[in-house]
Amino acid sequence: LQLAVPRIQNIKPRQTARSYGGNYDKKLFAKLRKLRKSIADEENIPPFVVFNDATLIEMAEQCPVRANDLLLINGVGERKLERFGDAFMALIREHLTGFDD
Template sequence: MELAVPRLDIAARSAKRDKMAHRQYDKKLFAKLRQVRKAIADEEDLPPYVVFNDASLMEMAECLPTTAGEFLAVNGVGHRKLEKYGTVFLSVIENHLTAGDELGY
C-alpha cells in the first residue's frame, strides 16, 4: 500500500513565490535580520528557518515592529519565539531605524 504525498500545485507555488518577490520590505534590514537569525541558529545548532522563516523576516522588514505587541502580530511569531528571540530582533529593528540607515526598499 502506497500513501500519496500531497504536493503543492506548481501554479500555487509559483504564485506564492511571486507574491513574496513583490512585497515592499526594507532589504537592508532584511539582510541584517537574516544575519542575526543565522548567528542564533548556529549557536543553537538549528537550521535558520526554525528560528524564523524568510517570510517572517520579510514581514518584520516590512512592518517594522518596535514593541512586543507589534512583533507578536508578525506571522510566525508566537509567545515562545517572542520570549526567546523578541529582544534580539526588536533591538536590530530599533537600531536600524534610529541609526539613520536609509530604508532599503
C-alpha cells in the same frame, strides 16, 4: 451510488522571499537574516527554526519594535517572542535610528 464532488477551496499561495512584492526594507531584511543565522549557529538549530524568510520579510516591512507589534507578525508566537524577540526588536530599533551603520 453517488460520489461526492470535492469542493475546491481558494487557497492563497505562500509568500516567500522571491514572491513578495518588494515593499520591504531589503537592507533590514539582510540584517535580520544575519542575526537569524548567528542565533541558529549559537543554538545549533537550522535558521528556519528561528524564523522563516517570510517572517523576516514581514518584520522588514512592518518594523515592529514592541512585543505586541512583533506578535502580529506571521510566524511569531509567544514562545518565539520570549526566545528570540528581544534580539530582533533591538536590531530593528538600531536600524531605524541609524546607529548600526
